[in-house]
Amino acid sequence: MHPNLNPKLLEVKDLRKHFPLQSGPFSKTRETVLAVDGLSFSLETGETLGLVGESGCGKSTAGRAILRLIEPTSGHVFLDGVDLCSLNQKELRESRRRMQIIFQDPFNSLNPKQTIGRIVREPLDNYQVGKAKDREDMVIQLLARVGLQPEHVSRYPKDFSGGQRQRIVIARSLALRPKLIIGDEPVSALDVSIQAQVLNLLKDLQEDFRLSYIIISHDLGVIRHMSDRTAVMYLGRFVELAPSEELYQNPLHPYSRALLSAIPDPLSGAKQTRLVLEGDVPSPIHPPSGCTFHPRCPVFQKEKNPACIREQPELREIGPGRLAACHTL
Numbered sequence: 001m002h003p004n005l006n007p008k009l010l011e012v013k014d015l016r017k018h019f020p021l022q023s024g025p026f027s028k029t030r031e032t033v034l035a036v037d038g039l040s041f042s043l044e045t046g047e048t049l050g051l052v053g054e055s056g057c058g059k060s061t062a063g064r065a066i067l068r069l070i071e072p073t074s075g076h077v078f079l080d081g082v083d084l085c086s087l088n089q090k091e092l093r094e095s096r097r098r099m100q101i102i103f104q105d106p107f108n109s110l111n112p113k114q115t116i117g118r119i120v121r122e123p124l125d126n127y128q129v130g131k132a133k134d135r136e137d138m139v140i141q142l143l144a145r146v147g148l149q150p151e152h153v154s155r156y157p158k159d160f161s162g163g164q165r166q167r168i169v170i171a172r173s174l175a176l177r178p179k180l181i182i183g184d185e186p187v188s189a190l191d192v193s194i195q196a197q198v199l200n201l202l203k204d205l206q207e208d209f210r211l212s213y214i215i216i217s218h219d220l221g222v223i224r225h226m227s228d229r230t231a232v233m234y235l236g237r238f239v240e241l242a243p244s245e246e247l248y249q250n251p252l253h254p255y256s257r258a259l260l261s262a263i264p265d266p267l268s269g270a271k272q273t274r275l276v277l278e279g280d281v282p283s284p285i286h287p288p289s290g291c292t293f294h295p296r297c298p299v300f301q302k303e304k305n306p307a308c309i310r311e312q313p314e315l316r317e318i319g320p321g322r323l324a325a326c327h328t329l
Contacts, residue, residue: 013077020033021033036061036072040315046210049231054218063184079095116156121136124176162194188219291312
């Protein structure tokens with residue numbers, strides 16, 4: 001992370017995304033999926049925040065809501081002090097220059113009928129960056145920066161491997177010189193041998209372009225490699241937020257401990273004592289009362305922890321830079 005840059009590029013305050021559902025074709029009763037249910041955090045320039053949690057916890061929905069690819073139900077997202085949630089479509093279009101997303105599947109992220117040169121050039125044309133005659137040179141420079149060759153501009157996505165396609169996606173995301181990039185499982189569709197190359201490329205680009213990242217992944221190894229801080233999500237909320245190494249060395253929340261107990265020791269390859277969670281993730285339509293994790297929590301005891309049933313714990317400071325939402329801490 002860059003040490004002397006302006007802090008708080010991004011501030012997210014009480015972000016929520018609820019999806020209304022019709023319970024039946026003739027019913028007037030509406031139910032709601034609480035996909036993202038009150039996220040608050042900040043991101044500094046040059047910092048990487050990792051979002052991790054089980055499938056269905058709301059990670060990807062949170063990323064899309066931050067960028068307003070889907071409309072948040074409520075809350076605020078400030079990018080360089082500007083509330084993205086208050087912008088009209090014209091103002092939002094201009095702000096999109098400063099934020100981009102890298103999706104999981106690099107093939108479906110690219111138009112198979114367009115050449116690579118056209119794909120990377122498209123944002124430059126849309127925002128009329130520089131002179132038209134100079135944009136081809138810009139495209140070649142972007143492709144070179146991600147490890148591709150000038151002759152690739154005339155080829156099509158089908159001509160490239162998965163790792164090369166993701167490099168093309170990354171080149172396109174850099175075209176407008178954004179400040180924030182959200183990577184939604186950016187390497188999970190790639191072969192393991194290629195994943196490290198793409199992750200290292202992203203880290204190099206972060207230094208060169210002064211980028212801030214939010215990396216969304218179910219892969220705890222990816223998050224540890226990339227992130228300065230890690231947020232652990234469960235059922236639409238953060239249950240822990242901490243500097244990554246501190247979290248991995250000493251997770252505080254019972255859910256974090258259970259997730260991290262499955263990671264092999266990096267030196268011996270031996271697994272830690274596995275904390276097995278009982279039951280399935282509750283429905284985000286009808287979440288449990290109080291702490292939504294308490295039905296699966298290995299430390300919850302009804303007699304000793306009645307607050308776990310009654311009250312949703314707030315994310316609060318447990319130690320310097322360490323936040324957790326748990327009544328037992």
